[in-house]
Amino acid sequence: MSEVQDYSSRLSDPASRKFETFSYLPEMTPEQMRKQVEYIVKKGWNPAIEHTEPEHAFDHYWYMWKLPMFGETDVDRILSEAEACHKANPNHHVRLIGYDNYTQSQGTAMVIYRGPISV
Template structure:
């Protein structure tokens, strides 16, 4: 099951050249770019780990790509995403976010059904990856 979060998630994985072009677009608009990673891609998991600090004041995508490649060396078995933050008055939020690295195997989610008061049914989703401890969620079973 392929995780579909952020921009471009329904497209085939972007090449490094295409990622660099998107980063250059963001930098051209004055947006700060940051790199984040996680092994729990649940849609409500908004708190991914940051790789370094947000990259303010960069003008060339090569610096971001260098940091992305370093992150891939350490966390290449996890999800990695780039986010571009617009700090201009009136926006002050993420303008663009997309996944740039995925684990080889994406286990997907299970749908949990809960019967609650009044014969109502509630549903939640749980990542199959979360069944294993952090740092051991991908790879050999």
């Protein structure tokens, strides 16, 4: 059996905190973000965008950027909304969510833009 790597994420160290899908990986490139949005659309999930200050990522609800994009299948439109949220809130984390109507839950959630971490 292979050795499992320990990710030392601590509340006392804001730079070490991990959250959401892919948070242990480097930031996504635009091409990787596009692939994730394409996956959400292919699954028939409803995309939504949320944002929050990095210091509140764990202890507050995230702010919704507009309403979820019910039925939206245009990948470029979804990406442009995420970018607009990031530009309007450059110091916030921005999260992309895919809501699954069938299970009435989040099919996926990932931070696609990370705000600066103040230590």
